[in-house]
Amino acid sequence: MTLILPTFLTLVAITVLPILITFGISLFYIKLTSTAGPVFIGLENYFELFTDDRFLNSLVVTVELIFIPVALQIVIGLLLAMILKEKLPGMGWMRIAFLLPAVIPPAVSGLVWKLFIVPGAGGLTYGASLFGMNLSLDLLSMPSSALAVVIATSVWVGTPFVALLMLSALESIGEEQYEAARIDGANWFQRHWYISIPEMLPVVVTVTVFRILEALAIFPIIFVLTGGGPAGSTEPINYYAYVNGFEYLRVDYAATIIFFFFVAMMGATAPFLINIARREGREARS
Amino acid sequence: MKPGEKLFAYVVATIFIVFLVAPVVWLLSTSFKGQLDIFAKPPILIGDFTLENYREVLTDRRFMGSFLNSVIISSLTVVFSMLLALPAAYGLSRLRSPAKIPLLSWVLLVRAAPGMIYVIPYFMVFNEVGLIDTRVGLVLINTVFTAPLAIWILISFFDGIPYEIEEAARVDGATRFQAFTKVAIPMAAPGIASAAILVFIFSWNEFLFALTMTRFEAKTAAIAILNYMGYEGTEWGKIAAAGILILLPVAIFAIGIRKYFVQTAAGGVKG
Numbered sequence: 001m002t003l004i005l006p007t008f009l010t011l012v013a014i015t016v017l018p019i020l021i022t023f024g025i026s027l028f029y030i031k032l033t034s035t036a037g038p039v040f041i042g043l044e045n046y047f048e049l050f051t052d053d054r055f056l057n058s059l060v061v062t063v064e065l066i067f068i069p070v071a072l073q074i075v076i077g078l079l080l081a082m083i084l085k086e087k088l089p090g091m092g093w094m095r096i097a098f099l100l101p102a103v104i105p106p107a108v109s110g111l112v113w114k115l116f117i118v119p120g121a122g123g124l125t126y127g128a129s130l131f132g133m134n135l136s137l138d139l140l141s142m143p144s145s146a147l148a149v150v151i152a153t154s155v156w157v158g159t160p161f162v163a164l165l166m167l168s169a170l171e172s173i174g175e176e177q178y179e180a181a182r183i184d185g186a187n188w189f190q191r192h193w194y195i196s197i198p199e200m201l202p203v204v205v206t207v208t209v210f211r212i213l214e215a216l217a218i219f220p221i222i223f224v225l226t227g228g229g230p231a232g233s234t235e236p237i238n239y240y241a242y243v244n245g246f247e248y249l250r251v252d253y254a255a256t257i258i259f260f261f262f263v264a265m266m267g268a269t270a271p272f273l274i275n276i277a278r279r280e281g282r283e284a285r286s
Numbered sequence: 287m288k289p290g291e292k293l294f295a296y297v298v299a300t301i302f303i304v305f306l307v308a309p310v311v312w313l314l315s316t317s318f319k320g321q322l323d324i325f326a327k328p329p330i331l332i333g334d335f336t337l338e339n340y341r342e343v344l345t346d347r348r349f350m351g352s353f354l355n356s357v358i359i360s361s362l363t364v365v366f367s368m369l370l371a372l373p374a375a376y377g378l379s380r381l382r383s384p385a386k387i388p389l390l391s392w393v394l395l396v397r398a399a400p401g402m403i404y405v406i407p408y409f410m411v412f413n414e415v416g417l418i419d420t421r422v423g424l425v426l427i428n429t430v431f432t433a434p435l436a437i438w439i440l441i442s443f444f445d446g447i448p449y450e451i452e453e454a455a456r457v458d459g460a461t462r463f464q465a466f467t468k469v470a471i472p473m474a475a476p477g478i479a480s481a482a483i484l485v486f487i488f489s490w491n492e493f494l495f496a497l498t499m500t501r502f503e504a505k506t507a508a509i510a511i512l513n514y515m516g517y518e519g520t521e522w523g524k525i526a527a528a529g530i531l532i533l534l535p536v537a538i539f540a541i542g543i544r545k546y547f548v549q550t551a552a553g554g555v556k557g
Contacts, residue, residue, distance in 0.1 A: 004377030007370050008389075014430045015396045021407035080302060083295040086287055091299060097306060099547060103540040104310075105491040107508045108529045111515075115316060115522055116309040123312030126329040134328075160306060164548045188291040210552070213398045220493035224512070238402045245406055246498055258402045266395065273398060277390035283445060 019262070025255035032249045045256035055257065057232050058240040062261075064147065065236050066215040069154035073211055074204065076155070077162030082192050084163065085170050095167075098160035106157070106217070110224030113153045114140075143233030146226050150234050153225065154218050162207055169203040170196055209272040213265065237261045317526035324522050339527035349528060352510030356532075359421050359506060360489040363428040367485045368478070370433045375440030376466055380449070390441075397434040401494045404430060409498055419501040427495045432485040439484065439550045443477025444470060480546035487536045507532050 026045050028038035049055050084091060101109065116123040120136035128135035139145040173196060181191045197204070216238050222228060228235030228243065235243075237257060245254030287295065315331055316324055317340070323333025343349055378389060408427050409418070417423030451473070452465040460468065471478065496506040511528045514521040540547055 004374050004381070007374040007377075010370060011374065011396075011433060014426075015399075015404075015434070018404045018407040018430075019399065021410075022403050025406060025410070076302070079298060083299055086295060088287075088292065088295060088299075094299065094303060096541060096544065097303065099540045099544060100310065100537060101306065102551065103487055103491070103536045104533045105493070105508045105536065107491075107493050107511060108533050111511065111525055111529055112309045112313050115526065116312050118522070120327065121325050121329050123308055123329070123331075126312070126331060127308065129328045156306065156309070159302075161548070161551070165552055168548055188287050207552075216400060219401075220497075220508075223493070223497070224515075238400055241402050242405075242494075242498075245402075245409075251406060251410065254402075255406050258400060258406065262399055262403050265398070265400065269398065270391075270395065273394045274387075274391045277394050278387050280441065281387045281390050283442075 019259075022255045022262075023259050025252055026259050028252055030252040032251060038252075045253055046260065048253070049256060049260060054232060054235075055237075055240060058235050058237045061147075061232070061234060062216065062236040065150065065154070065218070065234075066212055069151050069158065070208060070211045070215055072151070072155045073158040073162045074208055076159050077207075078166050078197075078204070080159070080163035081166035081170050082188075082196065084167050095164065098164055100160070101157050102161040104157075106220035107224055109153060109157055110221040113149065113156070113221070114225055117149060140226055141230060143230050146230055147233050150218065150222060150225060153221050154215070157218065157221070158211060158214070162211065165207055166200065166203070169200050173199050205272070206276060209269050209276075213269060313526050313529055316522055317530050319523060319526075321523060339523040340531075343524050343527045343531065346524075348513070349507070349510050352505045353507045353531070355421060355504055356490055356507040359424050359428065359504070360486050362421070362425045363432060363489040364482050364485050366425060366429040367432040367436050368482055370429065371436035371440055371481070372471070372478070373466070374433075375437045376444050376470055378437065379441050379444035393434045393437050397438065401431065405494060405498050408495075412499060418499060419504050421504045424495060424499055424504055424506070427499060428489045428492055431492075431495070432488050435488065436481045436485050439481040440474065440477060443474040443481075446477075447473045476546065477550075480543045480550045483539050483543050484547075484550055487539060490532075490536055 027040060027042060029041045029044075030038045084094060104112070117139050119125070119138040124139075125135045137145070139149050177195050178191050181195060186194065216236055219238055219242070222234055222236070222239055226234040228239050238261065241254045241257040241261070244250045244257060312331075315333075318335050318337070319333040320336050320338065323330060326333065378386065378393075381389070404427060408423075408430075412418045412423050417426070447470055452469050455465050455469045456462070490506075491508060492506070493508055496509045500506070500509065507528070511525060511532060514524045514528065543550075
């Protein structure tokens with residue numbers, strides 16, 4: 001215990017305190033540009049949230065940017081893991097290729113996609129021209145297609161990693177079950193549907209929780225690709241908090257937005273996280 | 287697998303690999319293209335090969351200054367993060383107390399919190415004490431975010447070291463601290479190395495803190511690359527070359543620890 005105490009006190013100071021301070025800031029009226037000090041206003045900022053159309057819009061975008069990409073990542077990731085498990089000839093190098101999107105700096109990922117879809121000069125236009133199509137759309141100029149690009153980038157960044165995680169879970173399942181099912185005449189898809197998926201359910205749930213928590217880490221990609229636009233169509237809640245804090249210099253309102261989001265996310269995911277911690281605690285020997 | 291199933295597998299794999307690789311290939315090819323080839327109509331994949339973009343980026347003092355900042359900030363973040371995480375992870379792994387589960391949960395919750403919640407208070411405090419736009423400031427906040435990740439990764443490596451070995455050392459007269467530094471740390475070396483690399487990658491790629499806490503002096507490469515996206519037009523050649531330069535170190539690191547990468551980067555996904 002003596003070994004952990006100093007580090008833990010440091011960690012509490014640098015992690016828990018900021019969260020409490022953020023909550024504190026949200027209870028004040030603060031104007032960075034004036035010399036007047038902060039004024040305590042209680043929950044007034046929180047009441048403002050629910051009359052703020054732009055905030056309500058960012059909630060909708062947040063839901064879209066969490067659930068659509070994560071669902072796609074999980075489904076495609078599982079499918080890819082099942083394929084990779086077969087060790088078909090020529091697919092070994094896919095495992096290395098799969099590491100790439102997970103480690104490319106997110107800002108660069110955003111630029112990679114921006115370059116790829118540049119109207120008329122990007123790789124997308126080039127790809128279309130290979131099929132004889134002449135494509136020169138500006139995908140980032142329309143709300144629905146801009147959102148689709150952000151979702152595609154999120155899938156691009158996250159899916160390979162999900163696939164690799166699912167693959168390592170898949171490889172730990174005993175072969176006998178698959179053999180038995182094969183003898184009973186189950187095809188490849190049925191074998192996975194009736195054996196792999198039930199066996200992997202805890203892993204799938206855990207991966208999903210982590211992907212949900214990570215989903216809004218695409219902030220840099222949004223920053224580079226769309227800046228939240230057009231018309232707020234790609235502005236999730238953390239982006240709106242950023243805009244308030246660092247463009248409009250409304251630090252108190254930014255703190256309110258992000259603290260609200262923090263509480264909502266923790267409320268939704270804390271039971272799972274505590275469960276994971278409990279499992280780790282049991283595994284450790286002492 | 288039956289032939290039909292194999293065909294299906296290859297089709298899915300091919301589609302996904304094209305989706306995965308095409309944008310990166312386009313970045314790579316653009317980095318070797320001259321200005322005219324970049325905007326050729328219709329677009330071309332391979333233009334006249336030139337290293338001009340790389341020459342310009344490598345001689346751009348401002349960008350290379352930021353690149354150096356990234357190296358320094360990420361390295362220092364690794365040092366501080368590991369100094370905090372190693373004793374904490376070891377202690378947590380060996381802890382026999384009802385406090386264990388709450389402590390483990392707390393590490394995960396802190397790691398799961400959105401980065402923006404740290405940005406606001408840190409920005410205000412840094413503003414007061416003059417840490418805005420300093421490397422020290424950025425190292426501090428990166429450490430806050432990476433230490434819980436490092437703790438979580440390291441715990442499972444320490445879990446894997448049989449306690450009997452440390453007990454033997456203590457019977458021979460080693461103190462608890464010596465058992466930690468002389469026995470546990472060397473045995474967990476592969477885990478420590480991959481945790482350190484992961485912290486480095488995280489810090490290297492970090493965007494939100496670098497965006498809000500730096501202006502000119504302490505800017506990192508991941509932010510400085512956006513300078514090439516100006517009002518007078520985007521310099522795609524330089525962006526592509528700079529992008530390749532930024533992603534190269536982390537890609538090499540990731541391939542170097544690929545055996546551990548998935549396991550460690552998942553940080554808690556065991557199922």
